[in-house]
Amino acid sequence: xxxxxACLTVAVADTDMKSCIAKNATNExxxxxISNNLQSLLNMLxxxxxxxxxxxxxxxxxxxxxxxxxxxxxxxxxxxNEFEQIGEYIRNNELRVSMHPGQYTVLNSVNEQxxxxxxxxxxxxxxxxxxxxxxxxxxxxxxxxxAYNNKLDAIDRFIKNYTALDTRIKKRLIIENDDKxxxxxxxxxxxxKTSIPVVYDNLHNYANPYDKNILDKEWITxxxxxxxxxxxxxxxHYSQQDNNKKTGSHSPTIHINEFLSFYNHIKECDTxxxxxxxxxxxxxxxxxxxxxxxxxxxxLEQEWSRYNYSVLEKSHKDYLDIRQMLKDKSAYPVKEFxxxxxxxxxxxxxxxxxxxxxxxxxxxxKNKAEEKEKKKIQKLMEDYxxxxxxxxxVKSFLYxxxxxxxxxxxxxxxxxHI
DNA sequence: TGACGTCAAGATCCG
DNA sequence: CGGATCTTGACGTCA
Numbered sequence: 001x002x003x004x005x006a007c008l009t010v011a012v013a014d015t016d017m018k019s020c021i022a023k024n025a026t027n028e029x030x031x032x033x034i035s036n037n038l039q040s041l042l043n044m045l046x047x048x049x050x051x052x053x054x055x056x057x058x059x060x061x062x063x064x065x066x067x068x069x070x071x072x073x074x075x076x077x078x079x080x081n082e083f084e085q086i087g088e089y090i091r092n093n094e095l096r097v098s099m100h101p102g103q104y105t106v107l108n109s110v111n112e113q114x115x116x117x118x119x120x121x122x123x124x125x126x127x128x129x130x131x132x133x134x135x136x137x138x139x140x141x142x143x144x145x146x147a148y149n150n151k152l153d154a155i156d157r158f159i160k161n162y163t164a165l166d167t168r169i170k171k172r173l174i175i176e177n178d179d180k181x182x183x184x185x186x187x188x189x190x191x192x193k194t195s196i197p198v199v200y201d202n203l204h205n206y207a208n209p210y211d212k213n214i215l216d217k218e219w220i221t222x223x224x225x226x227x228x229x230x231x232x233x234x235x236x237h238y239s240q241q242d243n244n245k246k247t248g249s250h251s252p253t254i255h256i257n258e259f260l261s262f263y264n265h266i267k268e269c270d271t272x273x274x275x276x277x278x279x280x281x282x283x284x285x286x287x288x289x290x291x292x293x294x295x296x297x298x299x300l301e302q303e304w305s306r307y308n309y310s311v312l313e314k315s316h317k318d319y320l321d322i323r324q325m326l327k328d329k330s331a332y333p334v335k336e337f338x339x340x341x342x343x344x345x346x347x348x349x350x351x352x353x354x355x356x357x358x359x360x361x362x363x364x365x366k367n368k369a370e371e372k373e374k375k376k377i378q379k380l381m382e383d384y385x386x387x388x389x390x391x392x393x394v395k396s397f398l399y400x401x402x403x404x405x406x407x408x409x410x411x412x413x414x415x416x417h418i
Numbered sequence: 419t420g421a422c423g424t425c426a427a428g429a430t431c432c433g
Numbered sequence: 434c435g436g437a438t439c440t441t442g443a444c445g446t447c448a
Contacts, residue, residue: 008425019426021442061425065443103423104444114445121444146446180422181446249423396437421448429440 002096002233002272003291004048004055005284011306011417012281015044017061022070030064030073037062038082042089049093052292053284055272057098058128067117067124076127087132096232096272097134099125100141108145108158115161126169136171137232141199144175144182144190155186159194171230176237177204179248184219185210191226198223201237202262203276207248216262220269234269238262239276250276253418254283256290256338263291279418282306286338295332307341309415313357313391314347345418354391355381357415358398364410365401373401 009015017040018033041062048056065071090097107118125140132138148154162170175191176199177184184198184205191198200223202216220236227234240251240258254277277283289299304326312319322340325333362377369377380394399416410416 017426019442021427024427059425068443102444103446106445109445111445117444148446393437400436419448422446424443427440427442429438431438432436433434 001270001291002054003275003284003287004053004057004096004272005275005277005280006057006100007059007061007280009044009047009281010279011412011414012044012047013411015040015047017059019061019064022065025065025070027073030071030075031078033064034062034073034075034079035082038079038086042082042086045086045089045093045095047281048095051281051285052288053281054094055096055098055274057100057274060099060101060125062128063124066128067121076131080131083128083131084133087134090132090134090138096138097129097132098139098141098235098274099128101125103143105142106145107142107161108154110146110148110157119161119165122165122169122173126166126172129172130168135232136230138172139174139197139231139235140169140172141174141176143178144187147181151181151186155190158190162194162196174199174231174235176201177208179204179207181208183208183210184223188222188226195228196226197228197231197234198226199235199237199274201239201276203239203241203248203250204237206241215265217266217269220266220271224269224271232272234271235274236266236271237274237276250278252278253342254279254287255342256286256335259287260290260335282414282418290334290338292334295334297326297329297332300326300332300334300337303337305409306412306414309357309361309413310418311341311344312360313354313415314344314350315353316356318344349391351385351387355385358384358394361398361410361415364407365398365405368405369401 008017018036020029020033041058044056063071063075101121105118105121106114109115109118122140129138129140144158146154162173165173174197175187177187184200187198190196200219205216205219224234240254241247242249242251254275275283275287285303289303292299304322308319311322318340322337325337325340358381365373377397380389380397383389384391384394395416402410402416
């Protein structure tokens, strides 16, 4: 079983995807952006290997306007070697990658131009995986599309347009239930007619159920039979509801207890799990450590080095409690560790606690900072203490110092990002 | 015609 | 001038 995250990282250096707007899409500009993005992708994969993250969805933004005539660069040729190098790295490390055109790639549209653009977009996504020389277990996931007041016709159109696709695309394509239009029953029915593997998305099923009484596990089991040997291991999407937002909105982080009960419910299915969550790699590591057979406290210590200042920001007492929790080097209190962190991060802001954490972080710079930086942080801290400015003003200045002085400990800290 | 979702780029404002 | 903050872009469907 592999667990992964989608498209981008939080608190990982040199993994940013750059882009541009149409009017700036000159060959020169595109070349520099693509070069950056391929290097970022490789850095992301290297980070994933270091952190035991075996699954990644590659951002569709890898090549700006990749499926549009706006982009006239022959990027497939220019960056052939880079793609091959990335593919080799993926295979050598037994990673699995995927791509996912967004809601705006609509294969079953009533508008032929929209369909043509969707086909072009699928080609573009397929080109990337083909250039990396990835086998057909590395998938492209697609939504069914719109309903157009006539779902039966719309489904027929999907099947017809799917059937007309190149074989190289068809063997990568997989479909998922969405949160508004096509529920899992309908997607499975489409699969019956087309043999397309089905990805079950638990939150979409919650938002757009076929039958509320049918359990996740039952759907996942039914989906498993749509996956053939050459498709690789069955995949699902997993996310949790953000209770402060509308139904179907992804939670900021994966809550460990809720994940664990889901996992225990479906673990015999042994699927790969793509997490869809705001804090990306952070939740992936959390879930991986939770289920890891390695059970070595060094992994929790490493996580602690990333979370510690966020905890200190909320509560000095809880900071000490967690340090105590990690004292026994033969133990692996993974559940208690993450539950405690989730609880602490949920606490209300406390100005004295936050100031304490800010001063700790400032400690990394106070000897090398310039005079004007010393003055600025002093002013920011005073203003924050008086309640004149919000906390993130101070944190964002400390983050610019982190980047400027390139402090490797703070760069990997979650303090500036959660 | 705006909302939807998503992210970074671009534009603008501020000291 | 640099940095912070607000707005736009890019996509298609649906109310």
